[in-house]
């Protein structure tokens with residue numbers, strides 16, 4: 001990461017750049033981290049076909065049904081992500097992070113621009129990125145493009161600047177304002193976007209906040225404009241305007257501007273640090289879960305098919321001897337993996353008959369949470 005940060009200076013606020021293999025595997029998230037992140041995140045957003053989806057409560061079920069799952073401020077839900085943000089504070093005033101989990105052959109959101117500079121870290125799988133130009137240079141929050149219902153046209157996106165695929169451990173820098181979109185192919189993707197909220201760090205915001213601070217300490221800026229202010233030919237109003245402006249600019253020193261900026265940054269970083277104790281506690285639970293390598297179906301539940309639509313199977317787990325049924329609408333491939341598990345009796349969750357580890361773990365967690373199978377250690381498995 002250090003080499004990335006030193007060469008990032010050449011690209012900062014200029015254009016996108018990919019840095020290959022800069023983060024070692026031990027610092028990346030794995031499927032076990034997802035369980036704890038989903039459990040503790042204040043808000044989860046599901047996307048399907050580049051739009052919001054409200055069809056599923058459970059993020060793992062949503063993922064198995066083709067939804068992308070987005071966690072904003074994942075630095076408040078993952079110790080690894082928090083620690084990365086904290087270590088990056090020696091290079092940036094403040095940095096927060098959002099997480100994007102995307103199944104195979106999907107795109108979570110449409111092409112858009114952001115009001116911040118970002119470092120996209122590929123945690124699991126791969127994702128192909130298209131970065132276009134910056135139609136609005138250094139946008140403020142209300143100038144972000146492509147975040148409404150309308151899709152940006154090719155003309156609005158501007159010319160393509162970068163088209164490449166991120167693999168595990170790679171980082172992509174996208175400057176504020178550059179329109180971008182990303183999709184998955186045969187592999188799923190888990191990435192975390194580390195965001196430097198540069199729309200809040202502009203010269204305009206620093207100077208405006210300093211002037212506001214100075215203005216609150218003086219009497220004349222508190223007064224309402226004179227009753228003649230809207231009269232274009234009012235010389236007295238113009239004199240008053242010049243006098244107040246001068247008093248504000250005289251008080252707005254570089255030292256005070258820096259002091260106010262540091263105070264603001266300290267508040268942001270303190271708020272981020274307040275989550276650290278609970279994240280350390282959650283880490284112990286993640287360590288315990290990492291020992292869960294097996295999935296053991298409860299053979300008291302019989303698996304049946306109740307019905308079938310064009311792309312989903314209505315699976316029923318029926319408990320023998322008790323009048324208990326659990327219905328689950330799942331895609332064909334997930335149903336086949338469950339049927340395979342019930343035939344085998346038990347297996348390592350990594351050998352469930354699905355295409356990738358995130359889907360396999362998602363299925364194991366779903367079955368465990370429904371109470372029809374149990375995630376357990378290999379010792380119990382034996």
Ligand SMILES: [Fe+2]
Nearest residue numbers: 112113114180
């Ligand atoms: Fe974005």
